[in-house]
Amino acid sequence: MVGAADAPHLPRPAPIEAYGNGGFRFAGMSHRGSLLCFPDGIWAWPVNSVTELTTAKFEAALARAGELDFFLIGAGRDPFVLPERLRARFHEASLSVDAMTTGAAVRTWNILLAENRRIGAGLIAVD
Numbered sequence: 848m849v850g851a852a853d854a855p856h857l858p859r860p861a862p863i864e865a866y867g868n869g870g871f872r873f874a875g876m877s878h879r880g881s882l883l884c885f886p887d888g889i890w891a892w893p894v895n896s897v898t899e900l901t902t903a904k905f906e907a908a909l910a911r912a913g914e915l916d917f918f919l920i921g922a923g924r925d926p927f928v929l930p931e932r933l934r935a936r937f938h939e940a941s942l943s944v945d946a947m948t949t950g951a952a953v954r955t956w957n958i959l960l961a962e963n964r965r966i967g968a969g970l971i972a973v974d
Contacts, residue, residue: 853890855887855888855889855890856876856878856882856888856889856890856891857873857874857876857888857889858887858888859887859888860884860885860886860887860888860889860960861873861874861889861960862956862957862960862961863882863884863953863956863957863970866949866950866953866970866972866973867973867974868974869972869973869974870972871953871970871972873889874889878891879972880892880893880895880972881893881894881895881969881970881971881972882968882969882970882972883907883908883967883968883969883970884956884967884968884969884970885907885908885911885914885915885967886914886915886965886966886967890907892904892969892970892971894969894971895971895972896923896971897922897923897927897971900920900929900930900933901933902932902933902936904969905918905933905936905937905969908937908942908967908969909936909937909940909942911967912937912940912941912942914965915942915965915966915967916943916964916965916966917942917943917944917945917959917964917965917966917967918937918942918943918944918945918966918967918968918969919944919945919946919947919952919955919956919966919967919968919969919970920944920945920946920947920952920968920969920971921947921948921949921950921951921952921953921956921968921969921970921971922946922947922948922949922952922971923948923949923971923973924948924949924950924973925948926947926948927946927947927948928946929944929946949970949971949972949973950973952968952970953970956968956970
């Protein structure tokens with residue numbers, strides 16, 4: 848979970864330059880593991896698989912619901928349907944959510960970021 852005391856890897860959003868080999872490259876940096884990306888920064892996200900996705904893993908996104916128009920879930924290499932209990936929680940927070948492969952989520956993040964959209968993303972690292 849990302850809390851106020853947690854320092855981001857980068858205190859601003861940035862395009863994802865590359866992904867794979869268990870991590871990501873962005874803003875000239877590299878990170879092993881998954882990422883949680885928001886308009887106010889990019890953090891490490893302790894998620895290795897869609898099997899670990901619980902409401903608690905999305906606490907930071909849900910807390911920012913009023914600041915976001917959309918939240919992307921990059922679910923790894925395989926297509927993923929967000930369980931109804933999680934989809935309902937995003938709906939309760941009035942936050943649109945879509946789950947897709949990590950590659951598709953990275954591309955969508957980059958496009959929406961370039962359009963200055965208010966987006967967030969949870970990106971699960973792939974090998």
